[in-house]
Amino acid sequence: MAQETPEFLQRKVELAYLAAFYSGLLTDKQKEVLSMYCEEDMSLGEIARETGVSRQGVSNVLNRSAEKLFHLEESLGTAERFRMMLSGLQKCRNLLREEKCDEAIMQLDTLIQLYTEEDGYGL
Numbered sequence: 001m002a003q004e005t006p007e008f009l010q011r012k013v014e015l016a017y018l019a020a021f022y023s024g025l026l027t028d029k030q031k032e033v034l035s036m037y038c039e040e041d042m043s044l045g046e047i048a049r050e051t052g053v054s055r056q057g058v059s060n061v062l063n064r065s066a067e068k069l070f071h072l073e074e075s076l077g078t079a080e081r082f083r084m085m086l087s088g089l090q091k092c093r094n095l096l097r098e099e100k101c102d103e104a105i106m107q108l109d110t111l112i113q114l115y116t117e118e119d120g121y122g123l
Helices: 006-026 028-039 045-050 056-078 078-097 101-120
Strands: none
Touching: 006 028, 006 056, 006 078, 028 045, 028 056, 045 056, 056 078, 078 101
């Protein structure tokens, strides 16, 4: 496909990732179209035939879905916080494997601080 540039593909992957966190806040139609587009890699025309909606209608649903997902992430930051926590835990695991316990403890302290600041929990 001519339009599948690295940026296009990255946006598609990001939409699928955000949908994993926020799909419960989308309509059934948005979830269905987004799944066909991101997970099944269907074209707009294929989705239109499958759902009985015009190609422009599919495009509109995808655009509204993307706008909602990116807005939710901007407002809530759940997906990015998950990425940060996962990355921090992986760093901690690697430090422990290298027997760098003091650095691993510092990494854990950073993660705990991130968790308590973001959620307002006191540990």
